[in-house]
Amino acid sequence: MDEILRGGIPYGSTVLAAGTCGSGKTTMGMEFLVRGALAGEACAHFTATEPSVKLLENIRQYAFFDMNMIDSGLINVFDMDVLYSWLGLDKASFDLDDVHALIKAIVDIVNTIGVTRLVIDSVTTLCYKIKSEQLIRDFLFTLGKKLATLGCTTILISEITSATENAHWSSFGVEEAIADGIIVMGDVERMGHLLRFLQVVKMRGTAHSRAKHAIELTPLGVMLTPMLKWGAVSDKTSKWGQ
Amino acid sequence: MYELDQRIAEQLTEVSLSSSVQVRCGNSNAFMVTASTLIPLMQMFEMGGVYICATRGAVEIIEAFNSIGVDVSNIQFIDLVSSGILGGTDVPYDNITFVDSPIMLESVLLRTLYTLRIISSERNFVLIDSVNALAIYNEERMLAEYLHTFINTFRQREVLSIILNIPDQVPPAVLSNLDLYCTDLIDRGQVVIH
Amino acid sequence: MDKQVQFSKEDEEFFGSVGSFGVPKFDNAMHGGVPRGFLVVGFTDVGSGSELFAKQFTSPAEEPDNTILISTNESELEIARVYNKYRWPTDIGVRTLGEEYNARVLEKELLASRYRLEGFKLPDIQRLAQTRFVDDDTQDFLTEMTNEIMAMGPYFRAVIDSLDFFMQREDPSRVVAMLRMMQAHTQLHRGILFITVSKDTITPAIKQEMAAIADMVCDFKVRTIGSDFETSMTVTKFRNAPENLSIMVYRVTPEEGITPETVERIA
Numbered sequence: 001m002d003e004i005l006r007g008g009i010p011y012g013s014t015v016l017a018a019g020t021c022g023s024g025k026t027t028m029g030m031e032f033l034v035r036g037a038l039a040g041e042a043c044a045h046f047t048a049t050e051p052s053v054k055l056l057e058n059i060r061q062y063a064f065f066d067m068n069m070i071d072s073g074l075i076n077v078f079d080m081d082v083l084y085s086w087l088g089l090d091k092a093s094f095d096l097d098d099v100h101a102l103i104k105a106i107v108d109i110v111n112t113i114g115v116t117r118l119v120i121d122s123v124t125t126l127c128y129k130i131k132s133e134q135l136i137r138d139f140l141f142t143l144g145k146k147l148a149t150l151g152c153t154t155i156l157i158s159e160i161t162s163a164t165e166n167a168h169w170s171s172f173g174v175e176e177a178i179a180d181g182i183i184v185m186g187d188v189e190r191m192g193h194l195l196r197f198l199q200v201v202k203m204r205g206t207a208h209s210r211a212k213h214a215i216e217l218t219p220l221g222v223m224l225t226p227m228l229k230w231g232a233v234s235d236k237t238s239k240w241g242q
Numbered sequence: 243m244y245e246l247d248q249r250i251a252e253q254l255t256e257v258s259l260s261s262s263v264q265v266r267c268g269n270s271n272a273f274m275v276t277a278s279t280l281i282p283l284m285q286m287f288e289m290g291g292v293y294i295c296a297t298r299g300a301v302e303i304i305e306a307f308n309s310i311g312v313d314v315s316n317i318q319f320i321d322l323v324s325s326g327i328l329g330g331t332d333v334p335y336d337n338i339t340f341v342d343s344p345i346m347l348e349s350v351l352l353r354t355l356y357t358l359r360i361i362s363s364e365r366n367f368v369l370i371d372s373v374n375a376l377a378i379y380n381e382e383r384m385l386a387e388y389l390h391t392f393i394n395t396f397r398q399r400e401v402l403s404i405i406l407n408i409p410d411q412v413p414p415a416v417l418s419n420l421d422l423y424c425t426d427l428i429d430r431g432q433v434v435i436h
Numbered sequence: 437m438d439k440q441v442q443f444s445k446e447d448e449e450f451f452g453s454v455g456s457f458g459v460p461k462f463d464n465a466m467h468g469g470v471p472r473g474f475l476v477v478g479f480t481d482v483g484s485g486s487e488l489f490a491k492q493f494t495s496p497a498e499e500p501d502n503t504i505l506i507s508t509n510e511s512e513l514e515i516a517r518v519y520n521k522y523r524w525p526t527d528i529g530v531r532t533l534g535e536e537y538n539a540r541v542l543e544k545e546l547l548a549s550r551y552r553l554e555g556f557k558l559p560d561i562q563r564l565a566q567t568r569f570v571d572d573d574t575q576d577f578l579t580e581m582t583n584e585i586m587a588m589g590p591y592f593r594a595v596i597d598s599l600d601f602f603m604q605r606e607d608p609s610r611v612v613a614m615l616r617m618m619q620a621h622t623q624l625h626r627g628i629l630f631i632t633v634s635k636d637t638i639t640p641a642i643k644q645e646m647a648a649i650a651d652m653v654c655d656f657k658v659r660t661i662g663s664d665f666e667t668s669m670t671v672t673k674f675r676n677a678p679e680n681l682s683i684m685v686y687r688v689t690p691e692e693g694i695t696p697e698t699v700e701r702i703a
Contacts, residue, residue, distance in 0.1 A: 053568050076565040085570045088548030101552045108555040109564075191345050191379075214348030218356040225351050228391070230384035 001028075001224065004213065009181060010205040011116075012151050014144040016123075016176060018158040018169040019185030023196055024217050025157045026050075028185070029119040030059050031221045032155055034066075036117035037074040043117040044109060048080035048125040049159075063219040076113060080126060093131045099139045107146045115152055122157040124171045137174045144178050162186070169201065180204045185215070190231060197227060244310035247274065250428055251282035257426050259365060259400040262393040264424040266409045266431035272297075273306060275430045276371060279404060281312055283367055289402070290363025292318045292354050296375035299324040300338040303371075318357045320350060323375075344379040347388045351395065358401060366401050373407035373416060386419040393423045441590055441624055451498060451591045455628045458492040459692075465699040466671075466680055470652065472591065472626035474675070475619040477650035479635045479643065480598070484656035485667045485688060486632050490597035491515065492693045493630045495524040503593040504529035506581055508601035511535050522693045531584060533577050533601060544571075578602050582614045585621060585629065592627035599633040608642045612649070619649050632656075651675040670702070 002008045009015055019025040026049075033043040047055050056077065059065050069075045084090050087101050094102070110118060120126065123140070130136045140156075147154050158175055163186025169176045176182055181203035187194040199212045212232075213224040250265075257263055267275035283289045293314075295303055300319035307314045318337050322344040324330030331340050339357070341349050354368055370376070370392070376385055389405065396403045405424065409417055409431045421427075454469040463469045470476060480486035490505070497503040505528060507515060512532050519526045556564065581602070585594055602611045615631070622629040633646070647653050653673035659666050667686055674680035682701045689695040 051568065073562065073565070076561070078565055079568060079570075081570055082564065082567050086548060086564065087551055088545055090570070104555060105551070109561050112556065112558055112561055191343075193343050193346055195346055195348060214352065216349060216352040216356065218352070220356060220359060223352045223356055225348050225355075225395075226391075227348055228384050228387050230381060230387050231347070 001222070004200055004209045004211075004224065005203055006206050006208055009153055009203065011153055012148045013180040013204065014148060014154045014156060014178070015181035015183060015203070016158055016169060016179035017155050017183045017185065018160045018163070018175075020160060020163055020187060023163070023185035023187060024198075024215060024222060025159075025185055026055070026121055027059070027062070027217050028183075028198075028222050029121055029155050029157055030055075031062075031064055033075050033117050033119055034064050034069065037069045040074075041116045042114045043075045044113065044115045044119070045075065045077045046080055046083070046106065046118075046120045047077065048120070049122050051081075052077045052079045061219065062221065064221045073113075076109075076115075078109070092129070094129050094135075096135065099130060099135055103139065103143050103146065106143065107150070110147060110150055110152050115150075118147065118152050118154045120154070120156050122159050123175065124157075124159040127172055133172060133174075136172045137178075140172075140174055141178050160186075163197075176202075188212075188227070188231075195227075198222075198224060244277065245274075246281060247278040247430065250275070250278040250430070251286060253426070253428050254279070254282050254287070257402065259402050260397045261425045262397060262403040262405065262423065263426040263428060264420045265404055265406050265428045267406065268408060268431050271430060272372075272406075272408070275428075276369075276406060277307065277310065277312070279406075279428065280307075280314075280317075280369065283402070283404075284312075284314070284317070287365065288363075289365045289367050290316055290318075290361050291367035291369065291402075292320060292357050292361075294320045294322065294350060294354065294368065294370045296322045296344050296370065297372050299327075299330060301333050301335065304335060304338075316363070318361060320353050320357065322350065344376050347376075347380065347384070351388075351392060355395075358399070367404055368396055368401055369404040369406065371406045373405060373420070374411050377411075377413055377416060382413040382415045385413070386416050389416065389419055390423055441626075443590055443626065447591060451626070455498065455593065456496040458495040459489075459686075459694050459696060461696040462684055462694075462699065465682060465684070465696070467677075470628055472628060473623045474628055474651040475615075475622050475649065476628070476630045476652040476654065477646055478630065478632040478654040478656055478669075480632050480656040481635060481658050483665070483667075484658040484669075485686070485694060486656040487597055488518070488688060489656070489669070489694050490595045490630060490632055491518055491524070492522070493595050494528055494593060495522070495693075497525045497528050497593065499591065499593075500525055500527040501529070502589055502591065504531065504584065504588065504595070506531045506533060506584060506594070506596045508533045508537075508596075508598060521690070531581075533581065537577065537601075578606050578611060578614055582617060585618045588621070588625065588627060590625045590627070592622075592625060592629075594627065594629045596629070596631045599631055600637045603633065603637045603642075608638065612642060612645050615646060615649055619651075623651075647673060 017025050017028065033045055036043045070077060083105060087105055089098055127136045130139060158171055160169060160171060163184050169182050169184060182201040184199045184201055186197060188197055196215045197212050198215045200208045200210060212227045214227050216223045265275060265279055300321040304314055315337060321338050321340050325340045325342045339353060341353055358366055393403055405420060451472060454471050456463050456469045478486055494503055494505045512530060515530055516526060588594055599611060618629060655670040655672050657668050668683055670683045671681050682699055684696050685698045686694050686696045
């Protein structure tokens with residue numbers, strides 16, 4: 001990834017990792033945190049899509065992950081539904097006050113622990129509770145701005161149904177505009193088989209590669225290689241539900 | 243005692259770790275040529291490595307070597323064939339991993355890279371068996387591109403690449419690419435007249 | 437498969453077939469008291485004295501450790517004060533769900549307000565990072581209450597004052613379902629269970645359903661006569677003994693608590 005990005009993700013960036021289901025977003029996000037923790041950075045993961053117990057159980061199979069990082073507080077995993085409960089937000093939808101409370105809580109946590117790497121998985125699930133599109137925009141914009149001020153590099157994981165060239169990477173029409181970087185992950189179908197791919201569409205401040213890369217989720221982490229150009233002749237980008 | 247072609251071993255002494263060797267064989271001598279290439283690498287040069295099985299399943303290859311008294315337990319096999327057979331991945335060897343299909347060429351490359359990272363041997367090879375089998379599933383230009391990438395990837399990493407093929411059954415574009423990019427040639431190809 | 441409860445001869449002799457209402461004059465009018473195994477439901481008006489009646493109902497306390505008052509509106513202190521005033525036994529079981537609700541649920545809401553206003557401190561964040569599950573055990577008071585009754589042994593005496601708390605927070609049909617379970621348990625174990633519910637908190641359909649489940653139904657009323665209030669309890673249902681349908685007009689005295697003035701039969 002660092003090669004593709006010609007060095008890495010610039011500090012303080014908010015990166016949208018938009019992907020279809022099973023494309024490796026959570027694994028990539030967790031590896032991003034683990035590599036940071038290994039370098040002594042304080043890291044945080046907010047999980048909204050799956051309970052942290054299940055997340056940690058699934059991530060244990062990867063050799064790059066060490067449970068000691070969680071136990072020692074180098075990587076802090078927060079369940080969004082526990083956070084909602086603590087903030088009195090266990091309700092069906094959030095209003096303006098609730099959104100501000102949530103932003104304040106996340107920023108508080110980042111600021112107090114000194115988090116420099118943050119993953120929110122997924123921003124799509126989080127935003128489902130915010131009923132107005134305007135409020136979603138405000139939420140994402142304000143959150144991104146505050147986190148950048150604190151020097152926190154953030155990956156917002158977003159779930160999309162299609163990773164085609166003409167697709168939008170935002171579920172709510174706004175994430176791709178406010179993000180400093182966009183990494184798209186999905187599947188290509190080749191003769192009935194699915195191959196995972198990753199492509200950096202945007203990364204402000206870097207002369208990144210825009211090539212499509214095949215990825216494997218190995219116990220050592222995410223491994224990438226450029227996709228074969230002649231493969232594109234027969235490859236179809238997979239869309240869920242079709 | 244199984245008779246190997248000693249001249250192959252002699253030719254192998256002239257290659258380096260960043261070499262890429264095209265090994266040609268015929269239909270009737272494929273196993274002999276493969277064994278004559280692999281056994282010196284393992285025994286004489288004490289190398290470990292990855293054997294990419296596109297022609298036959300890894301179990302068949304392991305058992306063929308076992309039958310001639312050669313232990314290949316320190317070689318890692320990437321089996322591209324057995325996933326297509328029901329029950330084919332239920333095997334009694336722990337040095338075999340599976341890729342769903344020979345068309346998933348990028349996955350093969352990544353799996354090979356991963357395997358090389360986890361094995362303990364310092365000097366390694368990767369062996370593709372064979373280009374012909376890959377050519378059944380993959381379009382000519384794509385396969386040519388892949389082999390080019392494959393050779394360059396392992397050359398950069400100082401991993402010896404061995405590419406088996408039966409030349410008269412390999413698409414011309416692919417064969418000409420192999421001729422161009424491989425640094426060495428071991429030619430035991432046979433023309434069988436029926 | 438029918439569950440059989442064994443009753444000893446001594447218990448049968450000791451407890452008999454009826455138990456006191458806690459109001460001796462009313463017992464006399466009702467042929468000794470309330471039959472063992474009865475669920476008594478009281479539909480109440482505000483100011484009718486039903487809360488005092490409910491407490492007085494526990495006062496016979498044949499077995500104090502098998503007697504319980506479950507209150508949703510009052511504190512333990514208030515209840516103890518009333519029992520001491522009328523010299524009723526204080527060694528019975530008392531559960532104040534209202535106080536528990538305040539402690540568990542309202543406290544949680546206070547904490548949420550604090551976090552929203554003041555933010556998280558480091559110990560809070562560390563605790564949050566280690567909390568893997570939402571603390572859900574604070575919420576289901578209905579199940580807790582039902583379990584409390586279901587755990588009572590043979591010849592128990594229990595009072596629930598009142599079901600309004602649950603009607604306001606739960607699906608009424610779920611409350612009625614729990615009522616059925618408690619009725620079955622009461623019948624099987626020859627217990628006596630008295631439950632109050634305000635008429636204003638339930639729909640006519642729910643009232644009808646509850647009345648159908650109950651073995652005895654009492655209607656607590658209050659009416660103004662001139663400048664005075666008259667409190668009365670009408671027995672509108674008495675299973676298998678319609679002759680017991682009656683109206684009891686009562687007042688509260690410092691000596692006896694609920695003190696009947698007249699008891700008139702209506703059947």
